Amino acid sequence: MLNNISLGRYYPAHSFLHETDPRVKTILYFIYLVAIFMVKEPVTIGVLTGVIILQLALGKITPGILWKTIKPIIPLALFIFIINILTIKDGDVLFSWKFITLTGYGVERASIMAVRLILLIISTSILLTLTTTPLKMSDALEGIFKPLTVIKIPVHEMAMMMSIALRFIPTLASETDKIMKAQQSRGADYDTGSFINRVKGYITVLIPLFVSSFRRADELAVAMDARCYHGGKGRTKLNPLKLTLRDVLAGIMFTLLAVLVVVIDLSLR
């Protein structure tokens, strides 16, 4: 079951967004992050959703993949929705029973909150994880933050660490699964008992997982050493990032769309 984690996983395909320069995508991602948090009106949220649907199409993301990506956060979105609906007491009362009061305004705000969270996840996935391989993403971060090397921030090393961490997520997930199965066959039980007992049960999983992660890290370090890795200095790239006119235009277009949405939103208030 742990092998099915799709959050943070690359979806191989050939699409407009897959081929867009990852630096452009990363910058766009930050712009959309801000836009999603600034927008408050239902109309503009709708427009923003439209823009994101356009991006989904450009990234050739199938509904199945999309569903897998947002499924894990639906409980959280629901939780936020319910909390908001119960705590916002302004506006016309729609329904009231004992201490529960639902207001029109509350429902509206709660829906916007929940929708925003889902948009945030979708936006992260389509602009970054689903359409960009971890190595490209770390290349992009390295490219964007390169100026920081002047003030002695090890940008290349940090980017490399990030891409290795992402590369090992599936490996460690299957390792966790193996350890749990082995312990279950020795009588461990993770699903029953008190909360404390369950947490304790997971500790027995974490110890071997840590030990094996250290072992893997050790072996990987030796393997990287053997392949002559010595930091970012003098390294070449198989697929160097190339900013084309198309990338620039795509960047400008989507930035303008985001700005437009925010401007409309502000003017509506």
Add this chain to the structure above:
Amino acid sequence: MPDDPKRIVVKDVSFSYDVTDENDSLASRLALDGINVSIAKGSYTAILGSNGSGKSTLAKIIDILEVPDSGKVVVFGKDAGDDDLFWDIRSHCCVVFQNPDNQIVGTMIEEDVAFGPENLGVPNPELRERVDQALKDVGLYELRNRETTALSGGQKQKLAIAGALAMKPDILILDEATAMLDPSSRDDFLELVEKMRTEKGLTLITITHDMTEALRCDKIIVIDKGKAVLEGAPEEIFMLDNLWDYGLKRPVKFNFAFEIAKLTGSELTKEDLLSDETLLDALEKMLSKPGLKAPETADEDNGGDSEKEIIMSVKDLSYTYDGSDVKAIDNISLDIRKGEVLGLVGESGCGKTTLISHMNAIFRPKEGDVIIHAKDGDLSCSNKKDTMKIRQNVGLVFQYPEYQLFEETVFKDIGYGLKKMKVSKEEADVRVKEAAYLVGLTDKELGSSPFELSGGQKRRVAMAGVLVMKPGILVLDEPASGLDPKGRQEMFKIIRNLRNNGTTVVLVSHNMDEAAKNCDRICVIDAGKIKAVGTPEELFENNRAEELGIQIPRITRFSGLLRARLAKTHPGIVFDGVNFDPEKEAGAIVRAVCKMGGADAK
């Protein structure tokens, strides 16, 4: 001639690792102790030795991944101690390690291949050409844009080779690179590497526990306790009688040949070992000597044909993983008899692990069922209430169980299951000790931390942790993988002991030699379905193995050649059955020839 430009010379090299001892103070463990090795350019060398003998350290020294404490390493005339030559040497030497997962850096296949040359600063378009060529060489070009995690173990090791080739190395070192592969991907892999060696003129060094693999090389170096103790051509090394002292043994066919030589009172020469043909000629000559004495029949310790009572039935079991369209196992029905050793064989990914995961309800049956006929009634794996009882009755030891230890002491780790079962402390103490002795652990180890033990000992601890539950059925997934020949032999001794004590054993194995020798029955699984079930004798008679798509045990293959020759020279010869133990098979052959009256009958 330390500066010979055509040799890799390791001279008087010592190296020790820093380890923390019991008192938490830093101590050092000597891995190489003044070792001297010289390897010719373009040669194919095997480095053999028991676990912990220093083989891998030697490989690291040659690639300057470790710097010797003392001594000198000169690679093709370049001194490894010279800082200016450091990158030059390392960039022309590549290592493929044992665990495929722990050497892949890239998420995408071509990205990973490019990692090495990128580090060397190879500019594009040459970089692109190198990557494409390397991928074509290993046959992964079509998959270049796929994720590395989607590859099988064998493909991952080929990817590692591609990553090495893209660096245009002179030396390629395989550090137990085939240890985690199944036999067919192993042969595939070795053929690829050997092809690359001839095409690109590589110096190939392979570190291995597989003696038959070592036979493919031009030269063998045996390492023991950090020293090179033996060196020579394979036929010279395998003539020696003291290999066992170094945790090694002869390849199966040589074992067999030497036993025949012993029984017929003859001697083998190293020329006899050069090829199958020369060896068969020599054996035939020995067997045609006049006045052969028939050896006595060895005692059969079959423990009286296992009782026919059925202890576990797998019924119409099918399973599909989430998000997959293919059935991992498809309508499997299998009865396991009390007291037998049942082997499960098949290629990686054929569904063996999925099947055994159902046997103690780690996977709950979706279709079909597994019934355990326990002492106190039948237990069904699809019944959630029976789960705990099933896990006490069926012990399951996964592959590489040593990676799953977690307690502070070996004693506590073994006793973990008992604590979960709420067994009283006094009884637990007794049972932990019993289980520990059963796998050959002593009181000294019981008190230490499991993380301080050697790999082989850790595996025993993990096994004891399952045996402590006193399961009537023990399911083992590749219990001997990664162990040296001595360790493997000891592991199978433990398994035979368990069987003799009445435990039913289900054994998953890739190694057909060991499966045939140690199992009462073998079940062949292919693409999730049972292809055949039967005794090893039934499965390996008359080329049936080929039909079933499984490897023939090496002894059966070689002995078959000898039998065919003898059938020509001794028309009407009758052999009493097939044996999968080389020594017993040798006895059977000599007895059959004696019955014919040896050479006198002609």
